[in-house]
Amino acid sequence: MSNKEIQEQRMKGYFIQATKEILKGEGLKSISVRNISERAGYSYATLYNYFKDVKDLIFECVVDFQDECETFIKSETKKYEPGLIKIKAITKAYIKYFIQYPGIYELFYIEKTTDLAHKQPTVKLIHNFLNKLCEEEWQYCLNNKILNSAEASVMKETLHYAVIGALIIYINRRQPATYKEFSIIVESQLNYILNLA
Amino acid sequence: MSNKEIQEQRMKGYFIQATKEILKGEGLKSISVRNISERAGYSYATLYNYFKDVKDLIFECVVDFQDECETFIKSETKKYEPGLIKIKAITKAYIKYFIQYPGIYELFYIEKTTDLAHKQPTVKLIHNFLNKLCEEEWQYCLNNKILNSAEASVMKETLHYAVIGALIIYINRRQPATYKEFSIIVESQLNYILNLA
DNA sequence: TAAGTATATTAACACTGTTAAAAATATAAT
DNA sequence: ATTATATTTTTAACAGTGTTAATATACTTA
Numbered sequence: 001m002s003n004k005e006i007q008e009q010r011m012k013g014y015f016i017q018a019t020k021e022i023l024k025g026e027g028l029k030s031i032s033v034r035n036i037s038e039r040a041g042y043s044y045a046t047l048y049n050y051f052k053d054v055k056d057l058i059f060e061c062v063v064d065f066q067d068e069c070e071t072f073i074k075s076e077t078k079k080y081e082p083g084l085i086k087i088k089a090i091t092k093a094y095i096k097y098f099i100q101y102p103g104i105y106e107l108f109y110i111e112k113t114t115d116l117a118h119k120q121p122t123v124k125l126i127h128n129f130l131n132k133l134c135e136e137e138w139q140y141c142l143n144n145k146i147l148n149s150a151e152a153s154v155m156k157e158t159l160h161y162a163v164i165g166a167l168i169i170y171i172n173r174r175q176p177a178t179y180k181e182f183s184i185i186v187e188s189q190l191n192y193i194l195n196l197a
Numbered sequence: 198m199s200n201k202e203i204q205e206q207r208m209k210g211y212f213i214q215a216t217k218e219i220l221k222g223e224g225l226k227s228i229s230v231r232n233i234s235e236r237a238g239y240s241y242a243t244l245y246n247y248f249k250d251v252k253d254l255i256f257e258c259v260v261d262f263q264d265e266c267e268t269f270i271k272s273e274t275k276k277y278e279p280g281l282i283k284i285k286a287i288t289k290a291y292i293k294y295f296i297q298y299p300g301i302y303e304l305f306y307i308e309k310t311t312d313l314a315h316k317q318p319t320v321k322l323i324h325n326f327l328n329k330l331c332e333e334e335w336q337y338c339l340n341n342k343i344l345n346s347a348e349a350s351v352m353k354e355t356l357h358y359a360v361i362g363a364l365i366i367y368i369n370r371r372q373p374a375t376y377k378e379f380s381i382i383v384e385s386q387l388n389y390i391l392n393l394a
Numbered sequence: 395t396a397a398g399t400a401t402a403t404t405a406a407c408a409c410t411g412t413t414a415a416a417a418a419t420a421t422a423a424t
Numbered sequence: 425a426t427t428a429t430a431t432t433t434t435t436a437a438c439a440g441t442g443t444t445a446a447t448a449t450a451c452t453t454a
Contacts, residue, residue: 415434
């Protein structure tokens, strides 16, 4: 990597860092070009020397957050036995991560894809994120004849949709009112969907 | 109702009508005070004589759309037998309505409640919309011992979350790519959640 | 040091919601 | 009917948004 590339990457990093901080803190609605640039220590127009537009910048953050989320989930769930138990644990860790950073959830699932349509592969990446995280475990269930293909398929999709819905209603609508209530509902739903205890 | 009130209500109606047209057509992102007012045939500032702010106006539309949606669902499902079969039919009609008007779905579930927090009862109304539409049928299942209380509860919540999630991913993310594929997934999920065929 | 290039900043444009002052209209009283 | 008073509508303005073009600064090389 040439000096020029190193420096350019460093500059991009300053803006990405600033954006990530705002998203984790105040959330998506506090994101603005001037706001990001001020935190990065540059003028607002400088941003456009390193990113096509602000959506481009935000999208780079998505990739970072996904890595971060994946790392978090791995460390939270490594002690669980493989299969449905682990799928449940992964899902709970997934929910936990986004509850901790609602701004990141907004970014992942609420922000219209239309606005980011030029990055189709990344969009697919986001959409399949939970499924990807559980992929190994679903495969385990199939290999060990715990589930057949049709069962696994419907469980996987139902789990996926229910988790997205649960998070949007809790994060975006504050329903139910407390995290405790929310946890109880989630727990019983996971058991129901995954046919556990 | 006094003349003054009639006239005021009429004026509000013009703005509400204009807003509803835009929401059904171009969607939430095309909503702007100037855009609405132009369509209503008035200057942008006139809007503020009849609504506290644009969120107030939008919220009046929510109530209208809910009535419209409920009427649509009632007419689509009246021929179905009561119980789980009817719950499935109601849910499918619910999905059908929002697929037809994605802009209204945005408004219902994606628009942050925070921005409309001053109308808490209405927010609860929206959140419980699907559950309210099915309430009678859930009661039927309990009365006829088709389900016990715990079963009904978890089914109801899972159904609710899964439907919200399914719609957000299909409408906001265009995943899966076709309505046909989407319908198949929805069908199998409804059967799984409601423990049907 | 001077010229040329790359980068950063300011100024400007078109948009957003909202408010205060100005203009137009309708109502009331003489 | 004409004047005076309310009421309602519009225009102008403000503070914000993303983005671009022109200007100013810093750096590199001759």
